[in-house]
Amino acid sequence: xxxxxxxxxxxxxxxxxxxxxxxxxxxxxxxxxxxxxxxxxxxxxxxxxxxxxxxxxxxxxxxxxxxxxxxxxxxxxxxxxxxxxxxxxxxxxxxxxxxxxxxxxxxxxxxxxxxxxxxxxxxxxxxxxxxxxxxxx
Numbered sequence: 698x699x700x701x702x703x704x705x706x707x708x709x710x711x712x713x714x715x716x717x718x719x720x721x722x723x724x725x726x727x728x729x730x731x732x733x734x735x736x737x738x739x740x741x742x743x744x745x746x747x748x749x750x751x752x753x754x755x756x757x758x759x760x761x762x763x764x765x766x767x768x769x770x771x772x773x774x775x776x777x778x779x780x781x782x783x784x785x786x787x788x789x790x791x792x793x794x795x796x797x798x799x800x801x802x803x804x805x806x807x808x809x810x811x812x813x814x815x816x817x818x819x820x821x822x823x824x825x826x827x828x829x830x831x832x833x834x
Contacts (some may be wrong), residue, residue, distance in 0.1 A: 701728075704718065705789050708731050709740055712747065712748070713731070713790070714789075716728070716729070717767045719771075720784060726784060727777075727781065729764075729771070734762075734763075738762075740762055747761055765793065766790075767786060767799065781804060783806055785809060790812045797823060808823065810830075
């Protein structure tokens with residue numbers, strides 16, 4: 698979790714800094730942090746769609762310039778041809794429902810996080826898919 702927290706410091710999001718690390722057999726496979734895609738300007742108060750339109754946390758995920766840390770960790774693994782099937786993810790925050798769907802389909806079996814996130818759909822899907830959830834205090 699310390700590595701995920703360190704990675705979150707690279708976040709370019711102005712609202713929340715999130716880091717993620719995908720681990721398998723005690724080896725780091727991939728990391729990610731939340732922020733704008735490559736070659737896209739970093740978020741600022743002036744261009745943050747969520748701030749401009751006063752969108753509450755947990756709603757309208759598609760109205761954001763950035764990718765989530767979990768999404769970036771999955772993308773980095775795919776980009777470099779690393780299988781994450783059967784792995785665990787350590788994330789500073791509980792994955793949202795969009796990230797949960799991606800993590801389930803990528804074969805991640807365990808989600809370990811420190812900060813809960815109010816997303817009942819995410820919780821329902823993890824239970825239905827048999828994903829192990831671990832909250833680190």
